[in-house]
Amino acid sequence: MFETSYGPIEAALMMAHRIPAKAQGAFRGRLVALQKQGLLGTENQPGKGRALRYGPDALHRLIFACELLEFGAAPSLILAIVAKLWKSRLEKIFRDAENAAEREPGPDDVILHFAGAHLLADVLGDAIPNVGACRLAKLSDQVALCMQMTPNDPLPSRVMAVNLSMCLRGFHRAFTGTYMDELRAEAGKAGRGKRK
Numbered sequence: 286m287f288e289t290s291y292g293p294i295e296a297a298l299m300m301a302h303r304i305p306a307k308a309q310g311a312f313r314g315r316l317v318a319l320q321k322q323g324l325l326g327t328e329n330q331p332g333k334g335r336a337l338r339y340g341p342d343a344l345h346r347l348i349f350a351c352e353l354l355e356f357g358a359a360p361s362l363i364l365a366i367v368a369k370l371w372k373s374r375l376e377k378i379f380r381d382a383e384n385a386a387e388r389e390p391g392p393d394d395v396i397l398h399f400a401g402a403h404l405l406a407d408v409l410g411d412a413i414p415n416v417g418a419c420r421l422a423k424l425s426d427q428v429a430l431c432m433q434m435t436p437n438d439p440l441p442s443r444v445m446a447v448n449l450s451m452c453l454r455g456f457h458r459a460f461t462g463t464y465m466d467e468l469r470a471e472a473g474k475a476g477r478g479k480r481k
Contacts, residue, residue, distance in 0.1 A: 366414070401439075
């Protein structure tokens with residue numbers, strides 16, 4: 286199974302999200318704080334006396350958090366969504382998006398959407414948004430359904446959507462370089478250790 290340290294993942298996230306140099310400290314702080322609060326699960330929190338290794342599940346959780354941060358979601362909402370929906374819904378959405386990301390962009394790309402998004406009230410009321418996914422080819426149908434909500438419906442006529450397959454392609458492109466840098470550094474350390 287694939288595992289790496291945090292450095293290459295963070296660097297790739299910064300590249301994929303085009304974080305400017307002057308904002309990298311703040312970005313790093315947000316991700317570290319989310320991890321300390323349980324983004325990766327209670328068994329994978331930093332500060333437990335061992336270096337964490339990051340596999341696909343942790344990587345997907347970090348990408349999900351970054352996408353919600355792009356929408357301005359509060360950290361408490363991100364953590365609540367992951368706690369309530371990761372195993373039951375989001376894990377599969379990410380697997381499907383990864384499968385689609387292995388192909389050329391097209392109508393089978395997986396779109397992560399928040400139908401009837403009500404982020405302000407969700408944070409204030411300890412609720413979570415309606416999280417789902419569809420293929421790019423079906424996105425217009427999903428948006429149309431959401432836009433037909435009336436003031437009498439339980440959800441507002443609002444939708445947030447992100448092409449998750451495209452996000453994963455961008456991350457993987459950035460990660461290839463940062464991970465190779467880590468492997469070269471580790472090989473250099475091992476080589477220096479043998480010469481002693």
